[in-house]
Amino acid sequence: MLKSKFGWLSGIVVAGALMAAGSAAAEPIRIGIANFGEHPQLNASIDGFKKALADNGFVEGTDVVYTESHTNFDASLVPQMIQKLQSEQPKLIYTVTTPVSQIAKKALAGSGIPVVFTAVTEPVAAKLVPSWDAGDEGMTGATDLQDVGAVMEFAKKLLPNAKRIGVPYNPGEANDVALLEKMKEAAPAAGFEVVEVGVDNVNDIQQRIASLAGKADVIYTPASNLLQPAIAAVAAAARQAGIPIVNSDDASVRDGIVPASFAVNYNQVGLAAGKIAAEILKGKDPKEIPAWRPAYEDHAPLVNRDVLKEFGAEVPASLDGCECFTN
Secondary structure (H helix, E strand, O other), X not given: OHHXXXXXXXXXXXXXXXXXXXXXXXXXXXXXXXXXXXXXXXXXXXXXXXXXXXXXXXXXXXXXXXXXXXXXXXXXXXXXXXXXXXXXXXXXXXXXXXXXXXXXXXXXXXXXXXXXXXXXXOOOOOOOOOEOOEOEOOEXXXXXXXXXXXXXXXXXXXOOOOOEXXXXXXXXOHHHHHHHHHHHHHHHHHOOEEEEEEOOOHHHHHHHHHOOOOOOOEEEEOOOOOOHHHHHHHHHHHHHHOOOEEEOOOHHHHOOOOXXXXXXXXXXXXXXXXXXXXXXXXXXXXXXXXXXXXXXXXXXXXXXXXXXXXXXXXXXXXXXXXXXXXX
């Protein structure tokens, strides 16, 4: 009698428990995004990452939620940012740039939280992965490694008489050093001599770039975490020295800061990272996923005719028919 009298109550309790279980199962996956700072390239890599995840069944707000953070390019604040993201117990953390990825690798070791990096030029040199053939324990990602031979081929088309290419770089950044070495290796075949200049402080940009006057015919600025946020200062010094720039970022060309770029499409880099993240969320081990690198078709040239004139150069006949002009 007691059982039948209160049977309806037990039914409600069971139904409520099932509804609660269903609600818990529907909780969206949490992903942390650790960015170094606000920058068009880095932001594009985040947009591409989210799009790729959505395309692979992880729709923002329904299947996945993101916590985004950055340190305004202050490396000393990165450990705190990583710790805060880790405290939310995400299923995965997306790290943007080499410094952030290196710090995250150490901070999250043994945590069980996989990391997918992006905007890293040389992950092997940066010790993020053991080789180009495999990921590492809990970490892999998508690089922005440029085809330096193609960069110099474009520079030669833009400035046919150029023979010396100036390369400012940060000696303290593994990406910059690795890229410089690759350019030295590729330069002879491209008909260039590399003139390097170390810049380890933004306050030294004017002096160091000015030192290339008479020594370089063109400057290539890599995707450096020190140089790109200060590209306006680099361009001002190069303009004074009368040396045209080919940049690794096309936004600065569109903004009228530098005359030309041969750039990796960072939205594509982000898309590749998002596809990798989707594989990991579906159960694949990061160690089984080699770091992705851009193919030639993931690059694009861009030229600003007016700014090129300001740097003392004209568009050559070799670029006739090129659909690569902003004006």
